[in-house]
Amino acid sequence: MQIQDLPYPDPGVPDARSxxxxxxxxxxxxxxxxxKSLAWGLLHFLSVCGLPFCVGFAVQAVVDRSGARLAQTGGLLLLCGLGIALGDAMLHRTAVTNWITAAARVQQLLARRTALLGSALTRRVAAGEVVAVSTGDVEKIGWFVxxxxxxxxxxxxxxxxxxxxLVYQPALGVIVAVGVPVLALAVLPLLPRATRxxxxxxxxxxxxxxxxxxxVAGLRVLRGIGGEELFLDRYRRASQEVRTAAVRSARMWSVISALQVLMPGLLMIAVVWRGVQLAHEGRIAVGELVTVYSAVMLLTYPLQHFQEIAxxxxxxxxxxxxxxxxxSLERATDSRGSREATVPTGxxxxxxxxxxxxxxxxxAVxxxxxxxxxxxxxxxxxHPAEEGTSVLLDGIPLDELPLHSARTAVLVQDKDPVLLSGSLRExxxxxxxxxxxxxxxxAAAQCGDVLDALTQGSPAADDPMDARITERGRSLSGGQRQRLALARSLITDPQVLVLDEPTSAVDSHTEARIAEGLRALRADRTTVVFTSSPLVLDRADRVVLVHEGRVAAVGPHRELVRDDPRYRAVVTRETDEESAARDGAPTADAPADDGLTERVLAELEEIEETA
Incomplete structure (x- = not known):
């Protein structure tokens, strides 16, 4: 896989057990x-470590006054130089390719898992952890690979x-062969502490x-309640904890780096000391001593990669x-889409x-x-919270449908939908x-004033679809964001549309028009709205009251307001005293008949006429 071939057609199924x-x-x-990277790395490192042998041969050729051997050594030096240049360039190229392709694979896997889990992801993993995994963690994983x-x-x-x-000069080669493993393993006792x-x-x-x-997500709310300094102090403390932990980690790695300098130096001293003794005794030639000394000196270069891999x-x-x-996160009862890839209706x-x-x-619910x-x-x-609680669509559990079919069949708009930055068209x-x-x-979502707000003072005034939306729609009010999110959901036109409080941030007249537009646009389609607004409830075909986790009542809105005290308490915010008075048991604080239901119905009719 090359960088120009990204993204992967299929990033694969990861082993996420650990x-x-x-x-x-x-x-x-x-x-x-x-x-590929290993091959180019071998060419580069072996060319670098071949230089000491060439230098040793050249020194010995000068000592022996052999021009032919000196010329041969020059040719070997040239080959080593070419190997170093070519190997270094290609090693860097293949290493960067491995880094980027590994990071891209992880990002694709994370994106696919995020799409699979949807809104359930941030309920099971903290949002900050998701951000850390998809940014800095991806780079570190690619670095190791x-x-x-x-x-x-x-x-x-x-x-x-x-x-x-060992073959070239056994007397000194033994010292190097014993000393180099000690160098490589000297830092192992420190690695567990550094890792922790x-x-x-x-x-x-x-x-x-x-x-x-x-x-950042709650900045507007924090400003409204004056909590910026409180959260800023918390972030300062958290930042200082990170700084302290980073300094402690850096200290340990500095000790490891110091050992990586100290130990090769001690090995070099041992080799030179023993080599001088052997040369004084006439047991090795000057060129051989120079070769072994240079080889030990250049070995510190590949040995640096032992510290890097750690x-x-x-x-x-x-x-x-x-x-x-x-x-490793899965949908609670994911059966791998055992059903056929069809969209059921029912x-x-x-x-x-x-x-x-x-x-x-x-x-309406x-x-x-x-x-x-x-x-x-x-x-x-x-997205059931527990296994065995999957809802049924036309008698088929949603979890047994392929993901694409399930999401084509049912779309849920959260209470706080997210608007991504970009143009309205995007x-x-x-x-x-x-x-x-x-x-x-x-039009159904009553976004006329939203379009005016987006195009005001914008170069996209000729075409509102080119108007820019800031990150998470922060330049818009809560009601405007709700209506744009509702329009986005309506465009998808799913078999079943589930809306959680889609009009909680708009005024009553706009709410009435949205309810009418939603009913008209979604005619002959299944629509579920979670709301306690009488304006929306009055336009629903049927209203369901869910009380203490079970369906308690079903019927038209006006009948439920009149006949069911539990429903009336939720929708009209009726107090216990008012409910008791309505049922014929007047209290000292409430009259026997305050006409609450009649007032609610009259207000509905007035808003309908105005709308």
Whole structure:
């Protein structure tokens, strides 16, 4: 795989059982690139380590006054120079390719898993951790994957040089052959501590990232309540903890780096001391001493990769563990899409609550608990909190449908939908049936004033679809963001559209017009709206009250307001005293008949006439 061939047609199925297993899986899937990098690395390192032998031969040729051997040595030096240049250039090229392709594979896997889990992802993994995995962790994983081939080339080169010195000059080669493994293994006792400190730094950095993400997401609310300084102090403390952990980790790595300098120096002193003794005794030639000395000096270059692979693994291991954790997440009862890839049509049924949504009708659901409403909406979208609680569409569990079919069949719009930055045209460019155009969807969602706000003072005044939307739509009000998100959902035109409080941030007159537009545009389509707004409830074909986790009442809105006190308490915010008075038991604080239902119905009629 080359960089120009990215993205992968299929990034594969990762082994996400643990961080090391995931790293091993990545390495195996890039075997071709690893072997290329290994080959070029061997050429480069062996050419570098061949220089001492050439220098030794040249010195001995001068001592022996042999011009022919000196000329041959010059040719060998030229070959080594060409090998160094070519090997270094190609090693860098293949290493960068391995890094980028590994990172791209991980990013594609994360994107695919995010698409599979949808909104369930951030409920099971902190948002800051998701950000850390998809940014910094991806780079660290790619670093380790590409460093493996360079380390392998360096290790093979070290072995080759040690064997060569044993053959070339056994008396000094033995010292090198014994000393080099000691150099490579000297830092091993320090690696567990360095790894633990690196893990601590990563954990603290992840928490700081999560805190920053949450602060930025809630900045408008924080400004409204004056909580900026509180969260800023929290981030300062988290940032200082990250700094302290990073300094402690850097200290340990500095000790390891110092050992990597000290130990080769001690080996070089031992080789020179013994070599001078042997030369004084006449047992080795001057050229041989120069060769062994130069070889030990240049061995420090490939030995540096031993430290790098230790650092790369220490930093990538927690990153791989976090990535494996995200990639191992599954839908609660995912059966791998055992059903055929067809989109069923029919009634939607939730066994947990007993909620039945007839096909082709506009059904409104009232829950006294907003959290329970949110969980029910997620369950209707195919994200059950527990196994065995999947909803049925036309009698088929959603979890047994292929993901594409399930998402074509049912679409859930969250209570707080996210608007991505870009043009309005890009925002509305979503997978759709083609039956609902952008103009019809924007009109049904009452987005006229939103278009005016987007085009005001913008160069896109001629075509509102080219108007720019800032990140998460922060330049728009809450109601404007809600309406744009609603228009985006309407364009998709799914078999079943589930909306969680889609009009909670708009005024009553706009809400009434949205309810009418939604009913008209979604005619003969199944629509479920979680709301407690009388304006929306009054336009629904049927209203369902979910009380304490079960369906408690079903009927038209006006009948339920009149006959069901639990429904009336949620929709009209009726107090216990008012309910008791309505049922014929007046209290000291409430009259026997305050006309609450009549007032609510009168207000509905007044708003309808105005709208």
């Amino acid at each position: 961080g090391p297993r995931f790293l091993w899986w990545l390495g195996r899937n890039q075997l071709g690139g690893q072997l 590409e460093a493996v081939s360079r380390f392998s080339a360096a290790a093979l080169t070290v072995v080759a040089v040690c064997v060569g010195l 400190r690196a893990d601590t730094q990563r954990e603290k950095a992840g928490r700081a990232t999560e805190l920053a993400s949450d602060t 650092m790369a693994y220490s930093f990538s291991r927690p990153s791989a563990r976090r990535a494996a954790r995200v990639l 009634d939607l049924y939730d066994p947990t609550t007993g909620l039945l949504v007839p096909a082709g009708l506009f059904t 009232v829950c006294g608990d907003p959290d329970a409403a949110g969980m029910l909406a997620e369950r209707l979208g195919g 925002l509305l460019d979503v997978p759709a049936s083609g039956a609902v155009g952008a103009e019809a969807a924007l």
